Amino acid sequence: MKIVQVCPRFIPSYGGIETHVREISGHLLKLGLEIEVFTVDPTNRLPKEELIDGIRVSRFHSFTFDEVHFFAPKLYSKLARLDDADLIHIHDYQDLPDVALLLSMKSHIPYVLTPHFHPVGGSSWRTMAKRAYGLFFGKRFLEKAKMIITVSNHERKLLRKTFGLSYDKIKYIPNGIDVKKFRNISRKSVQAEKVILFVGRLEKYKGVHILLKAFSRIKKDVPRSRLVVVGTGPYKRNLLRLACQLKLSDSVEFIERVSDKELLRLYCSSSVFVMPSHYEAFCFALVEAMACGLPVIATSVGGMKEIVQSNVNGFLVNYPLDEVSLADLTAELLTNQELSRRLGDRGRDFVLSRFSWEDIVRELYRTYEEVLHKH
Numbered sequence: 001m002k003i004v005q006v007c008p009r010f011i012p013s014y015g016g017i018e019t020h021v022r023e024i025s026g027h028l029l030k031l032g033l034e035i036e037v038f039t040v041d042p043t044n045r046l047p048k049e050e051l052i053d054g055i056r057v058s059r060f061h062s063f064t065f066d067e068v069h070f071f072a073p074k075l076y077s078k079l080a081r082l083d084d085a086d087l088i089h090i091h092d093y094q095d096l097p098d099v100a101l102l103l104s105m106k107s108h109i110p111y112v113l114t115p116h117f118h119p120v121g122g123s124s125w126r127t128m129a130k131r132a133y134g135l136f137f138g139k140r141f142l143e144k145a146k147m148i149i150t151v152s153n154h155e156r157k158l159l160r161k162t163f164g165l166s167y168d169k170i171k172y173i174p175n176g177i178d179v180k181k182f183r184n185i186s187r188k189s190v191q192a193e194k195v196i197l198f199v200g201r202l203e204k205y206k207g208v209h210i211l212l213k214a215f216s217r218i219k220k221d222v223p224r225s226r227l228v229v230v231g232t233g234p235y236k237r238n239l240l241r242l243a244c245q246l247k248l249s250d251s252v253e254f255i256e257r258v259s260d261k262e263l264l265r266l267y268c269s270s271s272v273f274v275m276p277s278h279y280e281a282f283c284f285a286l287v288e289a290m291a292c293g294l295p296v297i298a299t300s301v302g303g304m305k306e307i308v309q310s311n312v313n314g315f316l317v318n319y320p321l322d323e324v325s326l327a328d329l330t331a332e333l334l335t336n337q338e339l340s341r342r343l344g345d346r347g348r349d350f351v352l353s354r355f356s357w358e359d360i361v362r363e364l365y366r367t368y369e370e371v372l373h374k375h
Helices: 016-030 073-081 097-105 124-144 153-163 179-183 208-221 236-245 260-269 284-291 302-306 323-335 337-354 357-374
Strands: 002-006 034-041 049-052 055-061 087-091 111-114 147-150 170-172 194-199 225-230 252-255 272-275 296-299 315-317
Touching: 002 016, 016 034, 016 055, 016 087, 016 284, 016 357, 034 073, 055 073, 073 097, 087 357, 111 124, 111 357, 124 153, 147 153, 147 357, 153 170, 153 302, 179 284, 179 337, 194 208, 194 260, 194 284, 194 323, 208 225, 208 236, 208 323, 225 260, 236 252, 260 284, 272 284, 272 323, 284 296, 284 337, 296 302, 296 323, 315 323, 323 337
Parallel strands: 002 034, 002 087, 034 055, 087 111, 111 147, 147 170, 194 225, 194 272, 225 252, 272 296, 296 315
Antiparallel strands: 049 055
16 A cells, blocks of 8 residues: 655644654555645755655755745646545645645545645734635635545634534544553652743744743742753744743753754653644644653643643643743642642653554554455
């Protein structure tokens, strides 16, 4: 069985979709499937073809005006001529908009879709664009998919509510983690310097600007604290400017890209992980932080409220976020070692028992077989 994964971003870019496609592709290879990834490169500097951990990657030059939506004529042409694949698996139904139009008209190769659906954009006009796209094109694209795979039950319900889709066509298969990688790690129990960690794409909806404002308050109560922001994206300039305005430049570190090994070190050496996002279908970084025993704070939105139980294995905060409340809660975890240890241990036990890539990808494989059998 040959599967072509189509995604807007891939390695060396870092983010939820990139991690998702890399992990399922690698595990599907181990199950004996032939996997190829089609992605785009707006820089036109990366290799056109590359083998990454055994995964064949083809990159197509694209145009973008906002680092979110990509127009890639050569990708569309390649898909139109594609005749050696059994199934196409598309990730993110809007970032490559013309793929939606093309594959809605194609019929000889079936496709499944993991939409990683966000009802909001990084700005008000992008939110409006999402709604318009969904109304005129997105619903048709979703309806013609042989199966829609969501990474949370919340996303499944949201797609049904937004587009009126049948639950029979939407299957929940969560993201996962490499359990073996996290089994034998250990965190530093006491750190002289308190580190608050954020990992994710730098978009306005991620709420890092609110975290920066909260951190300016935290510094007054916990002087030996530092904020580390890992990620890149179109909102980074705004965040750098805000950090400067708040006179936090010496206490905030922005890191664009890290290796898996370095990211694991950051999880293990930090004091608390904060994800202040407006919406997350799942959130890899949150689950990885929990797998390391790092206490977490997340907004009670999207798939995150299916992962974090407030005051049990982490803390949930309501949206819209209140920077004062976020600062107080974060400061509490920075200074209360017993509470941090208890929440971190319970979070680790929870995710290691539920989010194994091996089990999740076997379910995905069965879904592929089911789709091809019906087709």
